Structure formats: structure tokens, C-alpha cells
Amino acid sequence: xxxxxxxxxxxxxxxxxxxxxxxxxxxxxxxxxxxxxxxxxxxxxxxxxxxxxxxxxxxxxxxxxxxxxxxxxxxxxxxxxxxxxxxxxxxxxxxxxxxxxxxxxxxxxxxxxxxxxxxxxxxxxxxxxxxxxxxxxxxxxxxxxxxxxxxxxxxxxxxxxxxxxxxxxxxxxxxxxxxxxxxxxxxxxxxxxxxxxxxxxxxxxxxxxxxxxxxxxxxxxxxxxxxxxxxxxxxxxxxxxxxxxxxxxxxxxxxxxxxxxxxxxxxxxxxxxxxxxxxxxxxxxxxxxxxxxxxxxxxxxxxxxxxxxxxxxxxxxxxxxxxxxxxxxxxxxxxxxxxxxxxxxxxxxxxxxxxxxxxxxxxxxxxxxxxxxxxxxxxxxxxxxxxxxxxxxxxxxxxxxxxxxxxxxxxxxxxxxxxxxxxxxxxxxxxxxxxxxxxxxxxxxxxxxxxxxxxxxxxxxxxxxxxxxxxxxxxxxxxxxxxxxxxxxxxxxxxxxxxxxxxxxxxxxxxxxxxxxxxxxxxxxxxxx
Numbered sequence: 401x402x403x404x405x406x407x408x409x410x411x412x413x414x415x416x417x418x419x420x421x422x423x424x425x426x427x428x429x430x431x432x433x434x435x436x437x438x439x440x441x442x443x444x445x446x447x448x449x450x451x452x453x454x455x456x457x458x459x460x461x462x463x464x465x466x467x468x469x470x471x472x473x474x475x476x477x478x479x480x481x482x483x484x485x486x487x488x489x490x491x492x493x494x495x496x497x498x499x500x501x502x503x504x505x506x507x508x509x510x511x512x513x514x515x516x517x518x519x520x521x522x523x524x525x526x527x528x529x530x531x532x533x534x535x536x537x538x539x540x541x542x543x544x545x546x547x548x549x550x551x552x553x554x555x556x557x558x559x560x561x562x563x564x565x566x567x568x569x570x571x572x573x574x575x576x577x578x579x580x581x582x583x584x585x586x587x588x589x590x591x592x593x594x595x596x597x598x599x600x601x602x603x604x605x606x607x608x609x610x611x612x613x614x615x616x617x618x619x620x621x622x623x624x625x626x627x628x629x630x631x632x633x634x635x636x637x638x639x640x641x642x643x644x645x646x647x648x649x650x651x652x653x654x655x656x657x658x659x660x661x662x663x664x665x666x667x668x669x670x671x672x673x674x675x676x677x678x679x680x681x682x683x684x685x686x687x688x689x690x691x692x693x694x695x696x697x698x699x700x701x702x703x704x705x706x707x708x709x710x711x712x713x714x715x716x717x718x719x720x721x722x723x724x725x726x727x728x729x730x731x732x733x734x735x736x737x738x739x740x741x742x743x744x745x746x747x748x749x750x751x752x753x754x755x756x757x758x759x760x761x762x763x764x765x766x767x768x769x770x771x772x773x774x775x776x777x778x779x780x781x782x783x784x785x786x787x788x789x790x791x792x793x794x795x796x797x798x799x800x801x802x803x804x805x806x807x808x809x810x811x812x813x814x815x816x817x818x819x820x821x822x823x824x825x826x827x828x829x830x831x832x833x834x835x836x837x838x839x840x841x842x843x844x845x846x847x848x849x850x851x852x853x854x855x856x857x858x859x860x861x862x863x864x865x866x867x868x869x870x871x872x873x874x875x876x877x878x879x880x881x882x883x884x885x886x887x888x889x890x891x892x893x894x895x896x897x898x899x900x901x902x903x904x905x906x907x908x909x910x911x912x913x914x915x916x917x918x919x920x921x922x923x924x925x926x927x928x929x
Contacts (some may be wrong), residue, residue: 411559418445437461520764595665868901
């Protein structure tokens, strides 16, 4: 409806607090807000400050008398959904839809804001049309396509560009979209009911699927465990040799791996990971056991989501985000202070810069920030990439997440988190250091099942929280980190010297992560300092 009438649509994450909601409502000059019934209270907390622009609130459900009274006291109107629909009933006036151009702004998408205030990213009609065409072209080149009988389950935030673009692709093809009930405890049930054919996820969701499957295998008894491991090694070996996943071990697919596929509804043929890096071991495992294409993509809100996507049935691209999608130009720019040379013949490394019609039109009311990242038509992503010999891109670092230790050594913290995150029994890790200290420390969410098994074997008693506080448990995790660091040939100053084991996962309730599970470093520092 907004697109048809040429109205800017400004989606908000339902996890935002009143402060962030107020900032966006005022910054985007929102005049009418459509709100889930249970979230009306959060919008009302923005009054009276938001009334400078906000005139109308529409609930997708009901409105209580108290809510109506408070809204009207502030000079606004509020409608339940049934009241709002009735306002259009019997209207005889014919409304001519305004003409629209490709360059017109379609939506303002506010970044989830890992630092500072969210930025309003202006996305044009042309950007969305181009990325939809790019997805179609990519699928054609991969002997795939979106069909009318395809089904997508939407459970990622609607305010995130990843979900938005996938939905645009499905609408373009007349395929089906099912929406989850909004309760993570019911997600598996929703998937089983809907039986999606395309499944999109952020790495944290896939990590949980991986962890659950590993736990089932390890507790499944000797025969089941042996059969699974034999099947896995056989299929993995054939896929590495070049076999398509559907041809690599058809007997084992029927005997062993079809149970995994049933857990995702039984019809999934493509799993797409985005929004953050997916660990190599998780990606490889899922490629083997899900009987589906498992692809990893890379993009930003500013690039209208996917700028790179890995290719199906290509195990050599494990750990990469694949080649650029059609209609996108890419080059690397050297970052000498971090030792990255984009012109290196051995391994070109540098900041990823992107150009093309998928790019955003600028940051709303922030021309200064727009000029910082858009230079001569190239968008500077802030991410460090490395070209692979097969034309794929590997994300290895983040330009801004570097700091000096007291001895003058630069530390690329995001790269270290990706490496140490592969250590056994580590679910999530935040690494910290500064120029006044000579070593790194970390806050770690340990894997509950793994740490409890270790505790049982090593005479450490108590619940999970008390185990996390045990000095022996910290030594154990430090040893795991040290082994991983040595295996990856890290330098001495890059090793973790002390850890705090946090039994509660980093969460949005404490404002430690964004809705797409990216770490909020300033907030993490404030919370744990």
C-alpha cells in the first residue's frame, strides 16, 4: 500500500526500546504508525516528544480505553484495526495513484546501530528492482529458480533488509510467504506446519541447529553414532571430490540424513545464511546433513542485502561468501595501517568497496556520513575481504574494530572472535583490550552441554552458573582457546589471557546485541567493565 501511494515505509524492530523508537519516529518524521497490539505501550512512551510529527496510531488489534485516552490527551488519533478498515468502507472517491520513478525512495531502513544512533538508509525502487533481478540471474546460473509453489517462512525481523529482499523476491514470483507466531519456542512447530522450501537464517540460528544435531548424535548410542559418522565421512568425501549433494550418498540420505531434513519440514532445498559470518565447521556440517544447498551470503542494508553469495555444490567455497552477484561491481582498497595490500599477487586483501544500482541513496539527513562512505560512486563497507583464487570473497576482518595494546601491537578483534569462536565449548565470545593493557581478555558464553559434561568428568559440582564461576572451568576454557589459537598460528599478543564465563547468552534484553545478533561493543564494555 505504501509503495502504491509513493509513501516512505519506515519499518522498526519490535525489540527496540522507547528511546530508539522515539529517535526514529522523530528523525524520519513519521506521521502514521501501524503497531502490533502488544507494542502500543512502547509507542505511547514516546509521547509527547514524538507528537511533533506523529498524528495517527493504528493498532493491528484492539485499543484499550486507557490507551485511547492517553493518545487523545496528546492531540493524536488512534484506531483499532477494525475501526481503521471501516474508515475506507463505502468511499466513492476515486483516488489516482501518483506516478512513481525508479529513483524514488521506497523505504527508509534504520540500521540496528552497534554504535551510536541508528542511521536511516534510503533505499530506492531501483535498488530493490535490481537486487530482485540479481537474485533471479544468480539462481538461473545455478540451475535453480523460485517457483510459484515455493514457500518461505518469515521469522527474521521484518525491519531487516535480509528478510525484506527475500520477501520481495517471493512476491515478484507469486510464491508463498508464511509468518511465524513470534515465539522462538514455537519456531520448530511453525516450520513443521508450514514446510518451507527456502529457509533463511542468521548464523546464531544455524549454530543452534548444529548444536542440537551434534547433541543428538553424541547421545544416540554406539550404533547410531557409528552409522552417522560413517555416512557423514562418506558423503563429505564425495562432495569434496565434486559430487552434487543429491548424488554424493543417496543411500545414506534415505537411511540417515532424511531425518535431519524432516526436522526442517521435509521440503527445504535451499538454506541461506546471512547478516554475520557462519563458522566453517557449521557450514560444512549442514551442507552434508541437510540434503539441501547451504549458501552463505554477504551484504549490508546500504547494498540492499546480498552482494555476494556462495555457489551450490562447491565445497571449495567453504568459509567464503562466494563471488559477487550479478549487476554488482567490487574492488578492494588497501588498508596499510592494518597490513592489508589489495594489490598483492599472493592474497589480495583490503576494504571491500561496492558499486552498482543496488546501492542506497544516502543516509537520511546525514550528508556528512554519506560522504564518508560513498566516494566516487563506491560504497566503502568497512569490512576487510580477501579474494580467493576461485573468485570468491572471504571476509577476514572489520576495518573499524582494531585497537592498539600497550606494547603498540594492532589487534583485529573481530578476526580473533571468529577464530576463537571455533574453539570447542564456545558458543559466543567477546574479546576486549585497550592501549593501557598488554594482553587480551574475553567474556564467553560456554556451551552448556559441553561444559556440564566436562564438569561431571572432572568432579566440579553445581548448576551451570556455579560451574561458570569455577576457576577450573575457566582454566579449561582458556586451554581450549590456547589450542585453537596455536592451531591458527596466532601471535602471542593475540592470545586470550583471562576469561569470564557468562552463563546467560548475550541478549537484546540487556542491550548487548542487535536484533540480528551483532555485538554492541560499547554496551558490552559498559556492562562487563
